[in-house]
Amino acid sequence: MISVVKAATRWAFCAAASVVIFAGIASARSTTNRPASIVVWPKIVVDTTGAWGTPTDTKLMLSSTNPSGIKQAHCFYINATGHCSLNNAVACRNSLDCSLREAGECVPSWSETDFDVVLTQEQPLAWYASDGLARGQFPLEGPFRCNAPFNNFQCFTDAQCPNGVGCNSGQSNLGSAIPPAPEDPFIGALVCVQYTGGSQSVPDQTATRNRLYGDATIVRLLEEQADPARYNAIGLEASGQPVQDGRLVLAEGGNYASCPGVLILSHLFDGAVDPISNTPAVQYGTELTLVPCSNDFLTQTPGRAVAQFLVFNEFEQRFSTSRTVDCLFDSVLSRIDTRNPSRSIFSAGVAGSLAGQTRIRGVGGVPPLGSGLLGVARAVLGGVAASSAAYDLHQQGNARSDLIILP
Amino acid sequence: MRALRRSWLLGMGFACILGAAAVTHAQTRSGADRPGSILMFPKVVRTASRDTIIQITNTGNSINWVHCFYLSAPDGSGYCGATDFELVLTRQQPTQWRVSQGRRVDPSDSFGDPGAGFDPGLIPPVPPGFQGALVCVEVDSNGNPFGQNRLKGEVTVLDDSNGDVAKYNAFAVAALGQGQDNPLNLNDTEYETCPGQLTLNFSPRGSRDPVVEALGNASLNSFISTNLTMLSCNLDLQAGVRSNGTVSFIVYDEFESPFSGSFPYQCWSTIDLGNTPQTTGQFRSVLLPGGAINTIFAQARLTPSGTGLVAVVESAHADQAGVVGTAASNLHTSGSAVGTVRLP
Numbered sequence: 001m002i003s004v005v006k007a008a009t010r011w012a013f014c015a016a017a018s019v020v021i022f023a024g025i026a027s028a029r030s031t032t033n034r035p036a037s038i039v040v041w042p043k044i045v046v047d048t049t050g051a052w053g054t055p056t057d058t059k060l061m062l063s064s065t066n067p068s069g070i071k072q073a074h075c076f077y078i079n080a081t082g083h084c085s086l087n088n089a090v091a092c093r094n095s096l097d098c099s100l101r102e103a104g105e106c107v108p109s110w111s112e113t114d115f116d117v118v119l120t121q122e123q124p125l126a127w128y129a130s131d132g133l134a135r136g137q138f139p140l141e142g143p144f145r146c147n148a149p150f151n152n153f154q155c156f157t158d159a160q161c162p163n164g165v166g167c168n169s170g171q172s173n174l175g176s177a178i179p180p181a182p183e184d185p186f187i188g189a190l191v192c193v194q195y196t197g198g199s200q201s202v203p204d205q206t207a208t209r210n211r212l213y214g215d216a217t218i219v220r221l222l223e224e225q226a227d228p229a230r231y232n233a234i235g236l237e238a239s240g241q242p243v244q245d246g247r248l249v250l251a252e253g254g255n256y257a258s259c260p261g262v263l264i265l266s267h268l269f270d271g272a273v274d275p276i277s278n279t280p281a282v283q284y285g286t287e288l289t290l291v292p293c294s295n296d297f298l299t300q301t302p303g304r305a306v307a308q309f310l311v312f313n314e315f316e317q318r319f320s321t322s323r324t325v326d327c328l329f330d331s332v333l334s335r336i337d338t339r340n341p342s343r344s345i346f347s348a349g350v351a352g353s354l355a356g357q358t359r360i361r362g363v364g365g366v367p368p369l370g371s372g373l374l375g376v377a378r379a380v381l382g383g384v385a386a387s388s389a390a391y392d393l394h395q396q397g398n399a400r401s402d403l404i405i406l407p
Numbered sequence: 408m409r410a411l412r413r414s415w416l417l418g419m420g421f422a423c424i425l426g427a428a429a430v431t432h433a434q435t436r437s438g439a440d441r442p443g444s445i446l447m448f449p450k451v452v453r454t455a456s457r458d459t460i461i462q463i464t465n466t467g468n469s470i471n472w473v474h475c476f477y478l479s480a481p482d483g484s485g486y487c488g489a490t491d492f493e494l495v496l497t498r499q500q501p502t503q504w505r506v507s508q509g510r511r512v513d514p515s516d517s518f519g520d521p522g523a524g525f526d527p528g529l530i531p532p533v534p535p536g537f538q539g540a541l542v543c544v545e546v547d548s549n550g551n552p553f554g555q556n557r558l559k560g561e562v563t564v565l566d567d568s569n570g571d572v573a574k575y576n577a578f579a580v581a582a583l584g585q586g587q588d589n590p591l592n593l594n595d596t597e598y599e600t601c602p603g604q605l606t607l608n609f610s611p612r613g614s615r616d617p618v619v620e621a622l623g624n625a626s627l628n629s630f631i632s633t634n635l636t637m638l639s640c641n642l643d644l645q646a647g648v649r650s651n652g653t654v655s656f657i658v659y660d661e662f663e664s665p666f667s668g669s670f671p672y673q674c675w676s677t678i679d680l681g682n683t684p685q686t687t688g689q690f691r692s693v694l695l696p697g698g699a700i701n702t703i704f705a706q707a708r709l710t711p712s713g714t715g716l717v718a719v720v721e722s723a724h725a726d727q728a729g730v731v732g733t734a735a736s737n738l739h740t741s742g743s744a745v746g747t748v749r750l751p
Binding site: 227392 | 501502519525569662705
């Protein structure tokens with residue numbers, strides 16, 4: 001009997017030691033390939049009138065991989081559209097949008113709009129950012145049938161069924177509403193946090209956490225063709241540690257995976273001439289969008305960090321620059337460090353080779369928010385009104401700690 | 408008695424290692440968003456109008472030798488052979504080439520030329536009509552597999568006739584140590600496993616694109632189609648033996664209605680979803696004959712038999728005039744499945 005107790009003790013010790021030793025390794029991570037509990041779309045553009053040059057809309061897809069039961073996503077549209085200083089009605093992304101209309105400088109702004117989406121098991125859901133999805137547009141929202149013996153009665157709630165038999169609503173999208181983008185033109189981001197659903201809905205740290213994934217297709221209408229650019233949303237896995245006071249800690253040992261320590265962007269330098277056609281009209285370019293991992297949605301304080309760029313060309317030569325990421329940063333590469341793109345370190349004429357690698361690190365966040373960054377890139381071939389393709393950035397290491405504060 | 412106690416301790420130690428292995432198994436880092444040791448580019452094309460730009464980057468601070476293989480298997484002959492070449496990348500070095508041109512070793516390339524930069528090695532062009540994949544493996548200076556997890560890659564497929572571009576990240580398999588041997592075992596011991604399941608968000612074939620119809624010149628009759636290209640994680644690059652298998656799938660539309668089926672794959676396969684006998688009903692919109700999907704968005708879960716798969720999807724949005732814009736993206740992954748890559 002004593003030996004049995006000893007054996008059990010040893011097994012318990014072994015299991016505990018394994019868990020302690022390897023807990024760090026088995027921790028959550030950020031990903032663009034796997035389902036997660038926080039899903040971030042860094043770039044959403046709506047411009048149905050073509051005020052910024054090309055009519056554009058963004059198709060957003062959010063899916064649940066949960067094999068049984070509903071999952072709720074609590075989502076935040078982050079509106080990073082600026083407005084011109086001399087004409088507040090003119091929306092802008094940067095000062096170029098205002099100077100073209102002689103409307104002064106672009107004054108940045110930040111606001112968030114939150115909403116809930118209820119997803120049934122294995123359900124894909126998609127919407128266009130310009131429209132959203134209103135009541136009546138969701139796939140599964142009734143009317144349902146009352147329970148037996150009153151199956152012929154239609155209902156939305158239990159109160160609508162006789163004799164208290166209840167409404168058999170099963171799994172549905174009831175409780176969901178997705179507003180359209182708050183303005184048009186619009187540039188911004190979307191963050192969705194997986195909740196448990198039900199009456200006591202809280203950020204999901206149960207065994208069925210990490211069930212959401214998403215992607216976005218930015219569709220631009222060029223003169224002669226559609227130009228879809230698709231990327232996977234970035235996921236931050238939940239660790240299983242319950243969230244306290246609506247503060248989502250994104251760190252090793254926190255509630256969710258750390259944001260990446262370094263983002264790696266492989267690109268062709270701006271202005272590089274296509275080697276096959278060899279015509280100056282066909283040039284490469286890359287647009288980069290960065291958003292801070294941290295946001296304080298309670299006090300409406302956007303995350304802020306400084307992005308440090310290390311740029312390597314094919315000669316193993318290194319350049320560096322930095323820019324502040326305040327809420328959302330969106331720019332062609334060769335305008336990051338100068339207003340004269342031909343003199344930029346991201347210009348093919350300066351770098352001297354076609355391909356480049358840029359390593360991006362976020363530093364200097366404002367406490368208690370961190371300095372982690374997420375992003376997406378868009379490769380462009382042939383100038384402003386050219387075809388493009390979006391792609392996810394690679395990730396390396398972990399940022400120190402980030403924080404999302406929920407309202 | 409002492410021997411018995413020793414055997415207990417040994418058993419416990421072994422169980423601890425097993426437990427630890429089970430825990431570490433859950434934290435796979437292979438994917439399309441982190442550097443790795445084996446790069447898999449599932450879709451590389453060179454047709455009359457389309458060409459491909461490959462970008463490979465060494466993200467490490469030491470030199471990296473890379474052995475690459477163009478895998479060509481479009482003719483259905485059963486051969487899954489490869490053409491190989493070697494690269495040497497200095498620290499943090501990016502490199503690029505068009506597959507139709509390859510890349511010469513020419514130290515006299517002038518500043519700003521397409522071939523400017525440290526030449527990584529002689530890269531052969533692919534023949535016209537090429538459809539296949541590219542696989543690159545980190546090796547040491549003697550050509551033996553050597554995992555450093557420093558490689559990342561991107562592919563840009565561009566249409567020279569209309570300038571359309573589509574781009575995706577290479578799938579990177581992480582090594583779990585250094586000094587691997589041939590064949591490369593993707594089994595969570597030498598290298599991490601491949602995905603056991605792939606998940607795809609898509610619009611069924613024949614769906615209309617509301618953005619094209621609302622904002623474009625096409626008025627009505629836009630058309631969305633989706634192409635899926637798969638590369639097996641079981642590759643015999645030495646003998647060119649083709650690996651076969653079946654992908655079973657289940658499709659959910661927005662009403663949560665499931666549709667299932669299966670289709671075969673070889674070492675490399677590409678199919679237009681909803682346009683083959685095995686996928687007509689499940690991946691095709693009700694707007695087309697034989698289609699079953701009643702919503703314009705759906706989710707598909709693909710499960711290969713036997714071995715792992717990596718894949719990339721390309722969606723094409725056509726307007727009324729038939730002008731097509733495309734977008735490529737990596738699939739979401741889950742689970743794990745073993746694979747073996749045999750080098751020459």
